[in-house]
Amino acid sequence: GAVVSQHPSRVICKSGTSVKIECRSLDFQATTMFWYRQFPKQSLMLMATSNEGSKATYEQGVEKDKFLINHASLTLSTLTVTSAHPEDSSFYICSARVGRVNQPQHFGDGTRLSIL
Amino acid sequence: AQSVTQPDIHITVSEGASLELRCNYSYGATPYLFWYVQSPGQGLQLLLKYFSGDTLVQGIKGFEAEFKRSQSSFNLRKPSVHWSDAAEYFCAVGDNAGGTSYGKLTFGQGTILTVHP
Numbered sequence: 001g002a003v004v005s006q007h008p009s010r011v012i013c014k015s016g017t018s019v020k021i022e023c024r025s026l027d028f029q030a031t032t033m034f035w036y037r038q039f040p041k042q043s044l045m046l047m048a049t050s051n052e053g054s055k056a057t058y059e060q061g062v063e064k065d066k067f068l069i070n071h072a073s074l075t076l077s078t079l080t081v082t083s084a085h086p087e088d089s090s091f092y093i094c095s096a097r098v099g100r101v102n103q104p105q106h107f108g109d110g111t112r113l114s115i116l
Numbered sequence: 117a118q119s120v121t122q123p124d125i126h127i128t129v130s131e132g133a134s135l136e137l138r139c140n141y142s143y144g145a146t147p148y149l150f151w152y153v154q155s156p157g158q159g160l161q162l163l164l165k166y167f168s169g170d171t172l173v174q175g176i177k178g179f180e181a182e183f184k185r186s187q188s189s190f191n192l193r194k195p196s197v198h199w200s201d202a203a204e205y206f207c208a209v210g211d212n213a214g215g216t217s218y219g220k221l222t223f224g225q226g227t228i229l230t231v232h233p
Contacts, residue, residue: 006159032219043206043223044160093159097219102148102167102212105221107159 003027004096006108014116015086021079021111023094029074030096034105035067038091050077084115118143118209122224129197130232137192137227139181139207148210149190150221151181155203163205166190177201202231 003026011019023033032051036044048069050056056069066088068080077096081088091112095105119142129135141147148167152160164175171183181192190207207224 004159034221043225046220049220091157095160102210104150104162104165106162107152109159110157112157 001027002098002106004030004094004106004108006094006111008111009109010112010114012114012116013084016083017115019081019084019113021081021092021094021113023077023079023096023108025075025096025106028096028098030077031074031099032097033071033077034095034097035069035077035079036093036095038093038110040091044093047079081113084113086115089113089115118147118211118222120207120209120222120224122205122207122227124227125225126228126230128230128232131199132196135192135194135197135201135229137205137207137229139190139192139224140188141190141207141209142188143209143211145212146185148212149181149183150208150210151175151179151190151192152206152208152223153203154206154226160206163192197229197231199231199233202229204228 005024007022035047038044047062048056048058050069050071052071052074071077093110095107097105121140123138150165151163154160163179164173166173166183173181179194204226206226208221211220
């Protein structure tokens with residue numbers, strides 16, 4: 001149980017392109033989803049917290065207009081990297097949590113984004 | 117603000133040897149603590165969690181961790197390591213005190229485990 005599917009697993013695109021990444025909770029309803037960014041050989045950095053039906057809460061230093069997050073249902077959140085540039089290349093990971101904060105986050109397999 | 121320190125960036129053990137990965141946290145209240153494992157190019161898998169109660173927590177794949185409040189530690193252990201345990205391990209503390217950080221996880225820097233045959 002508690003499976004989170006993230007798609008696509010890898011994307012390569014040209015600079016200036018917008019890229020959408022999907023995060024789905026397959027067997028549970030996720031009231032809260034999180035988006036992380038991970039640089040090579042580093043830990044996960046939280047980008048934003050997304051609650052179903054409400055606006056995402058972004059961490060300090062994360063551009064809201066650059067990284068658009070939509071959490072339209074209890075099983076789906078999307079991250080759109082708008083007008084992507086090479087510096088946006090990274091590993092993006094989503095997680096989903098059921099209900100209360102003492103429940104663990106369940107992670108997707110991540111998306112490797114490469115901007116040429 | 118909460119923080120997590122994993123002092124060992126890289127640990128190498130022989131297959132069959134015991135393992136202990138260190139984790140120290142800084143948090144003002146009783147923490148929610150987690151250990152996750154990440155294989156290369158993949159997401160994170162939950163190994164175990166501590167919320168309250170018994171300070172020795174059993175997880176999947178034969179792992180266990182012990183919460184020691186006096187030492188602000190939550191070290192991960194395994195009595196006999198298998199080659200398939202080679203991965204990166206992350207300790208995390210969850211915020212349960214309310215406010216703008218409520219429910220967020222703060223991760224340590226990770227410990228890369230190499231297993232020699």
